[in-house]
Amino acid sequence: MKKIIGITMGDPAGIGPEISIKAFDKQALYDRCKPLLVGDKSVLDFYLAKHPELKLDVNVIEHPSEGKYTFGTIDLIDMNIVDMATFKVGEVSKVGGDAAFQYVKKVIDLAMAKEIDATVTNPLNKEAMNAAGHHFEGHTEIYAHFTGTDKYTMMLADGNLRVVHVSTHVPLRKACDLATKERVLDVIRIADKACKDLGIENPRVAVAGLNPHCGENGLFGREEIEEINPAVEAAKAEGINAFGSLPADTIFSKANGGMYDIVVAMYHDQGHIPLKLLGFVYDQENQNWKAVQGVNITLNLPIIRTSVDHGTAFDQAGKWTASEASLENAIDYAIRLAQNSK
Incomplete structure (x- = not known):
């Protein structure tokens, strides 16, 4: 029907x-x-x-x-x-x-x-x-x-690339504070369920780091050590096929190529930029958009x-x-x- x-x-x-x-x-x-x-x-x-x-x-x-x-x-x-x-x-x-x-x-x-x-x-x-x-x-x-x-997140999708966000419309300074173990784990769970709802039986959930190079073992920040990695381990303990934290400068290319089914991004622009780079195509010669595509889905509603x-x-x-x-x-x-x- x-x-x-x-x-x-x-x-x-x-x-x-x-x-x-x-x-x-x-x-x-x-x-x-x-x-x-x-x-x-x-x-x-x-x-x-x-x-x-x-x-x-x-x-x-x-x-x-x-x-x-x-x-x-x-x-x-x-x-x-x-x-x-x-x-x-x-x-x-x-x-x-x-x-x-x-x-x-x-x-x-x-x-x-x-x-x-x-x-x-x-x-x-x-x-x-x-x-x-x-x-x-x-x-x-x-x-x-x-x-x-109360617990929801945004998913963007275009082709093979699907991205969910730990935070979205907040200042970047606040976004760093929102990357807590509890919130990251919630978003991993939501991402896993969203893929299953789309017919993916055993989703591969990749989790991005917050800092450059995932903090380089604390040299560039400790969020990965104290919040993000523990969330990934907790997700694995629940049976979720989670990976991370992984450097944000390569994780999206891997996901777009088929290595992962969905990426958990830590903040708005970290997730939006790669999606819109793929989905938004500007034609300089004709000065118009050849393509403006991609889908935004609110999860856990x-x-x-x-x-x-x-x-x-x-x-x-x-x-x-x-x-x-x-x-x-x-x-x-x-x-x-x-x-x-x-």
Whole structure:
């Protein structure tokens, strides 16, 4: 049976509406799932009017059970927040921030009520969301708050490379303090389970060091000796196939080559940079992005959440040049997780 996948439109001033329409304009999406968009009809109408070559109808529904889920129709839960007569594409605004937040809150509610099988989020703008009075650091924290989840982490994935994080949206100085044995062990456990949920029977979990060369036996820092390595040993004692700590300057190349199934990174940029180096390809000659792909998954939630691994790209909004590849990858991951969920 096909799974119902709830997809947020993202900040309506960004590229989320555009890449949503492009993704829904493919038969293959409907062959794999029942896609449901949560957003604003006025925004869809705005873009569809600009592109009459797209033969797409918008079917506004109240509940997921009312969807047609047939190619050529975008089933939409209309939050009715944005007035396109006054709304400006490509600009930070309270309206856009509030809309993006409300879309996310709606899919969380639907998933928690088991009316949909998984959620996928398009990008929101943190400045706009906070300006609208919703004080969260990002999607991950919204999901954690409204699902009552204390232990969670972000996983990024592109091809063979999967990365989870001990810390994400905190200052680098604080990130070092958060690399504790307890937290590292929690993330190793979450990483192991995530791989198994994706169908990997005996995941190989590689754990990065915090310091250069994993601290060189304490010469460049003692976090590996006192916190990270003990967490790895504890994970091994639980039967997890964990490795580390391993130098961060080589661990990602090894994982991308197939030596490991997932990497535990100690902080935001340590994990994000290698993923985006692979997934984001800039074409200098044509001065545009040839590829912007990769998937962001929030792990250890009671519901499934995947996301694009890029921002709102206000500078591209409305130009019809944004790629839907990352959104399609996020939907694919959501389907896989929903099919494997028990």
